[in-house]
Amino acid sequence: MKKILIIITFSALTLSSCRTIEYPTLEECRRDAKNYSDKLAKVEKKIQAYAPAIPESGEIVVELQKKALDELALRLSNSSDEDISITFLEKKGFLEDNGNLAGLKYKNFLDINGGNLKLDLKKFKFDKLDSDRLYGMIEIEGKGRLSVSGKYAGIPASASPEVEVYLCEPIAFKIKTGENAVAQLVPERKTLLLKVKLYIKMLEWRIPWYEEIPLELTDVVKPINIPLALSSSTLLPLPVAGMEGVKNTEFRVSFLNPKITLRGGEIRYGTDIELKRAAGD
Amino acid sequence: MKMRFNSLLNISNIGLILILPLSGLSVSGCAIVSKSFGSGIDQERFDAARTSKMYEALLASATKQAERLEKNQGRTPDVRLFVREAALQEITNAYVGAQGKADENTSYRINKIDVGMQYGRLLAHAELDAVNSKYKAGCRLIMDCLMTIESENGSLKLRLEPFNITPIVSSIYSKKAERVLEDIIKVNVANIGKSLPQPALPLEFSNSFTAPEGKFLVQNKVNLEITNKPIKLDYKLKVLAVNFFDGYAVIEADMEAGAVK
Secondary structure, eight states: OHHHHHHHHHHHHHTTTOOOOOOOOHHHHHHHHHHHHHHHHHHHHHHHHHOOOOOSSOSEEEEEEHHHHHHHHHHHHHSOSOSEEEEEOOEEEEEEEEEEETTEEEEEEEEEEEEEEEEEEEEEEEEEEOSSEEEEEEEEEEEEEEEEEEEETTEEEEEOOEEEEEEEEEEEEEEEEOGGGOEEEEEOOOEEEEEEEEEEEETTEEEEEEEEEEEEHHHHSOOEEOOOOBOSEEEEEEEOTTSBSEEEEEEEEEEEEEEEEEETTEEEEEEEEEEEEOTTO | OHHHHHHHHHHHTHHHHHHHHHHHHHHHOHHHHHHHTTOSOOHHHHHHHHHHHHHHHHHHHHHHHHHHHHHTTTOOOSEEEEEEHHHHHHHHHTTTTOEEEEETTEEEEEEEEEEEEETTEEEEEEEEEEEETTTTEEEEEEEEEEEEEEEETTEEEEEEEEEEEEEEEEESSOHHHHHHHHHHHHHHTTTGGGGSOOOBOSBOSEEEEEEOOEEEEEESSSEEEEEEOOEEEEEEEEEEEEEEETTEEEEEEEEEEEEEO
């Protein structure tokens, strides 16, 4: 305190003859202000001409181009050769037939003991958007081996035939809001056909086998959150009563009245937001 | 926001602002101290200069935006975020009523923050009260700020640059002393923008797109157990532009897909 007073006294005495703060003249200031203001009005008109129309509802509106989802889907499908695995579970009596050799009746049978396949998600892409759906295509392919055993003409035997599976189907998603108003791609109910092909050769028993196994799309593809860049929490640097400085304080962000619209090549998600201080902060 | 206060703090803290002229008054008289510490200003010229500076800042901000819009005409970014005034107001409301201390003897309270968007600019009007208990002086500070939204470390932060500051001082000293204080505060808080904290918008620019794990059984001519392994694809949004229009801002970004895990 004493130091401050000394500085003040010294400054006051030594600077007593100094001028007031330098500013342009009043006229210069007014002229400059008018000049800037006129130019500003012109620039504002220019900006107005470029202004995109704001969507009708939502304090925050995210407009996501389908091409961005296409890029993500492409990356997903190219990411690995082993996206899906299929395990063939034990199946007794997978194949059976009755034979007759010189009047001697017998039963041929073949059991599946197990087997594993790794499948590649070859293609996962979105084709088009309409008013409430996103249409796409899924293609899956894979190979593996089964372990089979059985009896042919009364003789026990086993084999490990190659099995191939393939699926290529159009699919559709509804776009809905899920928990905490998160936008999701929700697969529509649809039966997909998984084509399974194998050729079994066990002793003299040669069996080409082909079957289309029905799968539910909702089992194969689960709802996927759409990346909309909205965060459910944020840190704000707030002052603290009775203390100097600020403290980062966590706020939970609630999304209210969410609304999704699809148009042209884009998904629009509008929402109001509400901030509440997180518990314990 | 608390920045208003920081203003005082970081520039020359309220305590010091209040101490200097008051001490000076007792030593050498108001006129000399006023000059020494930047008061004694020609009020009309000062206000005209501030107005001119304000228009200059607004013009610079608007011109940059107009050039950006012209250059990017016809481009369709992957993501556009429209942020209405109400959303920003919701964030700034978190600061209303907040209290803190500028220094040992100076406490403050934020009373009001209003935000508004116009072509080429985002503006905030803030009011706060500060009280220095040691010198029994209070100050109401009314500030108009030009706000910018800047991309930093994967988030969008609000930065404020005050351009119009009106202090209203009340003290146990003379009216003349109060006027000196007001002048000094005005001059001293002119460059506070650099030291203000930056609240972030609740947006995520670094995130992941996840295809969840799935497992199900098929019982048919063959029995199958089908498992989808979870796939997580990281992505980032690269902010291309932040533009302000009448009542809303538009943030444009492209999506950059990263590693798949």
